Amino acid sequence: MRASLIQIRVDEGESVAERRSRAADLVRVEEGADLVVLPELWTTGAFAYDTFATEAEPLQGPTHEAMAGAAKDAGVWLHAGSIPERDPDGTLYNTALVFSPSGELAAAYRKIHRFGFDQGEAVLMGAGREPVTVPLPGTTVGLATCYDLRFPELFRALTDAGAETLVVSAGWPERRRAHWTLLAQARAVENQAYVLACGTAGTHAGVPQAGHSIVVDPWGEVLAEAGPDEEVLGVEFDPAKVPATREQFPALKDRVLGLEPPRR
Numbered sequence: 001m002r003a004s005l006i007q008i009r010v011d012e013g014e015s016v017a018e019r020r021s022r023a024a025d026l027v028r029v030e031e032g033a034d035l036v037v038l039p040e041l042w043t044t045g046a047f048a049y050d051t052f053a054t055e056a057e058p059l060q061g062p063t064h065e066a067m068a069g070a071a072k073d074a075g076v077w078l079h080a081g082s083i084p085e086r087d088p089d090g091t092l093y094n095t096a097l098v099f100s101p102s103g104e105l106a107a108a109y110r111k112i113h114r115f116g117f118d119q120g121e122a123v124l125m126g127a128g129r130e131p132v133t134v135p136l137p138g139t140t141v142g143l144a145t146c147y148d149l150r151f152p153e154l155f156r157a158l159t160d161a162g163a164e165t166l167v168v169s170a171g172w173p174e175r176r177r178a179h180w181t182l183l184a185q186a187r188a189v190e191n192q193a194y195v196l197a198c199g200t201a202g203t204h205a206g207v208p209q210a211g212h213s214i215v216v217d218p219w220g221e222v223l224a225e226a227g228p229d230e231e232v233l234g235v236e237f238d239p240a241k242v243p244a245t246r247e248q249f250p251a252l253k254d255r256v257l258g259l260e261p262p263r264r
């Protein structure tokens, strides 16, 4: 399979409408890929908290329309990154959208672990409750968004649900880039799965972004890694390597479930 990770620049000098149109053009160029991935909250920037409410959209809003059209024009599966979604009840969610090559919405995933460190996302957004997998021809994709990468239990739940390719859409800051790389490799090794992790470039709300989108194979080897600036990271990967790795080194079969809490 061929995947293209669009590490788009998210700076303040570009309007949401301009970036949406540019992202759609970047997707269209990837005709021929099997899967195209965009990062987290690329319309606003993941740390531009003061824009979440003003730029929030219904699920079937302008970003849905633009990305459905781009997926269809390119004939690709598109993980369109996430948007600030406004639910009809008024609650905001950080929601990732996946489109089929015919432009149908195949899945929506509301980020489960909200970033609470700086009181931004965790205060402004509601929490998703449901892990989401999407069956693609050739591989089942499990969805995660940015801070989720720190929570192995979500990735194990996705693996238990059949995911063999774990796609992380992120807006990870440069300050913690070492964690990003380490955690992407850890999630790949412990689940014996591919990890495709797509971040943003640029600076918004005073937070320089890490870039360095990364693709890791089920053995933990880095297949491709981007630099810090805007770029499209293309990679070929073989989904058959997941069952082969799990058979050759069957660590997942040796799990011990239902451990008692430690005695005091």
Ligand SMILES: NC(=O)CCC(=O)C(=O)O
Binding pocket: 040, 046, 114, 115, 145, 146, 147, 148, 150, 171, 172, 173, 176, 179
């Ligand atoms: N948008 C995010 O989820 C930020 C996560 C982050 O900065 C971190 O985990 O570190």
